[in-house]
Amino acid sequence: MNSPEPAHARIGIIGAGPGGLTCARILQQRGMTVTVYDRAPGPDARDQGGTLDLHADNGQTALREAGLLAEFFRLARPEGQEMRQMDRTGKITYHKVPAADDRFKPEIDRGRLRDLLLDSLKPGTVHWGRALDTVGGLADGPRRLHFADGTTVETDLVIGADGAFSRVRPAVSLAVPEYIGVSFLEAWFSDVENRHPDIAELVGPGSAAAADGNRGLFAQRNSGDRIRVHIIRRAPVDWITRSGFTADDTDGIRALLLDEYAHWSPRMRRLIADNDGSYVDRPLFALPVPHTWEHSPTVTLLGDAAHLMPPLGVGVNLAMLDARELALALAHAATVDDAIRSYEESMLPRSVETAKALEGAAEHLLSADVPDFDNDDPRR
Structure with missing residues (x-):
């Protein structure tokens, strides 16, 4: 099968997290049709968890491309950048207070970010209660999404944005999280x-x-x-x-x-x-480091589905950067296959480099030493 033009392709995103929704938003802004499938029964089915810091050089660039940066700053909490390091008695050993105009990585609650992205999409973009079981069909397309409720959907491109235990990942990789x-x-x-x-x-x-x-x-x-x-x-x-x-x-x-x-x-x-x-x-x-896969003309991954790492402040930022780069590749490429190649040629080396830097870095969370918070090393 010849790879279709992105403008005429049926694009299915699995997972309505920040990465998947950002990708959908930018694709829609570029005039493409996209459907997002999520296993949750609805947007309010569960608490979205804690807070995220979106960095100026990745997460915020994705929101700028999505036309949502000004609204993000209205919702974000710049004061959330304050950081205190203490010993086990509660004595402060390091204290960083952000400047009043510091907007490098303000905090935003996960729920507020998700609502911002959801509200920016066309009505009906997200199909709730659609838990993906497997990805079937031919490697060169079309693909068939098999859902847990017994239904199927045919699509030309499957984007796995479904997190750590992705059901899309097995279509391109045998790797499993450890x-x-x-x-x-x-x-x-x-x-x-x-x-x-x-x-x-x-x-x-x-x-x-x-x-x-x-x-x-x-x-x-x-x-x-x-x-x-x-x-x-x-x-x-x-x-x-x-x-x-x-x-x-x-x-x-x-x-x-x-x-x-x-x-x-x-x-x-x-x-x-x-x-x-x-x-x-x-x-x-x-995920094992490095995590890469053989190119598929019909399936790709972003965020934790592609490069699950310890939670040290980069995960959502990389997911949203992935989403931006993939959406723009689809907007500019002649075919879906070309777009995936272009996206993975930049995303995979970047994610491997970051994953290598963060491998074993969760141990830093247990260290009694005061970290060098001004160091650009991602482990800090």
Whole structure:
């Protein structure tokens, strides 16, 4: 089959996260037809999680291309760039306060960013409740999307923007994410200025981190007067069940954590014990480095589906940069095949370079040394 012109191609994006939605937005602005499929039953089916910092040299460039940068700055929190590094007693060992006009990487809640992108799309672009099972069809097209509900859709280009455990990835790669040995346990604090004023003061308007060499805490202010804390530890991927608990056994997990952090100050231990509601287990996975694949004229990947790395502040920015580059390649190429080649020729070397820099870097989250936050190394 001859590769179609992008303007006449049926383009299907799997995953309505920041990368997939950014790609859809830019494609629509360039006059192309695109459909986004997402497994969630609707846009409000689950909490979108914490906050993201969008960098001027990647995430923001994608929003500028999408015509959404001004609206992003209206929603973003520049004060969220403040960073405090503390020891296990709560003593501040490093404190960076952003200048009033600093807009290099302001914070925005995931939910607000997603709403910004969703609202920018044509009605009906996103098809909810469509959980992809497999990608079938011929390698040179057309492709057939097989959904969990038994339905199928034929398409000329499949863009996998469906995250760490992508159902599109097997169409081009045998690689699977591997647990890296470090686990995040998420705790949330609501109405912090009234209900948790000491924690609000400790964390400030941005982020606060502490570690002792074996375990750490990373707290981050969110909008809506909320704070999210990541409790960071080396642990087996199934540490909760190995400890005899279930995920909703909040009291048991809390007691175990307080014992592990017994040598931390009472004030710092409040970041573990005073949370509202249950904990959320988020073990960290990464794709093998380097992760590349043989070119396909009908399938490509972006974001975590293409280059899952430790969560050190680059993931969403790379996903949105991928989305921008792929959408522009489709806008300028004669065929879908040409566009994918052009996109992957720049995306794959860039992602491999970053993945190599970040390989093993999750260990820095546990280090008691004060990081050099002014260093351009992505591990910092």
